[in-house]
Amino acid sequence: MPEIGLQMYTLREHTKTKEDYLETIRRVAEIGYRSLQIRSVPFLTAEEHKALLDKYSIKADSVFLPVGEIESRIDEAVAEAKIFGVDVIRTDSIPTEQRNDENGY
Secondary structure (H helix, E strand, C coil), X not given: CCCCCEEHXXXXXXXXXXXXXXXXXXXXXXXXXXXXXXXXXXXXXXXXXXXXXXXXXXXXCCEECCXXXXXXXXXXXXXXXXXXXXXXXXXCCCCHHHCCCCCCC
């Protein structure tokens, strides 16, 4: 049976600093979550982020890459996915102005 995960975006107000992020991850683990939908944070490298999750036996379900950065950062996202051991790179919504035809999608 799949695990119930938590989308870290829902805790964005509690993860703005490194100290707050570390405490939030600790508390999330304490509650019992073992799967998180994460996104990169500016104060941790992917390796440090993975080590933090490992410390609390938490797994990332995917990595995130904004749609506007797909062309310029796809290699970086693939490398990050390998670090986290995931095969999913998720993105956000396609901007409204690009939804007019198949090329935009």
